[in-house]
Amino acid sequence: MKKSSSVVNIDNDPGTIGPDYPMEQDRFITVYFLDGSDVSITFPKQPGNPLLMAKRVQSALDADQFTIEVDGELMMIPKSSVKYMTVSPLPEEMPDTIIRGGKIVVS
Secondary structure (H helix, E strand, O other): OOOOOEEEEOOOOOOOOOOOOOOOOEEEEEEEEOOOOEEEEEEEOOOOOHHHHHHHHHHHHHOOEEEEEEOOEEEEEEHHHEEEEEEEOOOOOOOOOOOOOOOOOOO
16 A cells, blocks of 8 residues: 555545535545555445344454455455554444444543
8 A cells, every 4th residue: 555545436436525525325434554554435325224234344343354345346455454444424333342422532
């Protein structure tokens, strides 16, 4: 991965991420790598039963790599290279093991 941030829009929409971007169905993941680089990916809301989403989230947490289809290709990111990831908006259903309502405190 390169050192600068990049945005990958998987539906090939020329729109940009920002206040004018239609977010009602879009989801965003930003992966922050151990080497200091990051990548942001936007994707449509995934179909399926919201109650099963907690199982899908747990499966993703348990896997050794993060996988996502990007522009017709499969992107596989080993978790060993990831410092942390952010996902927004928050999934409707999440596993019981996830702590809810956290806030970042700057000291």
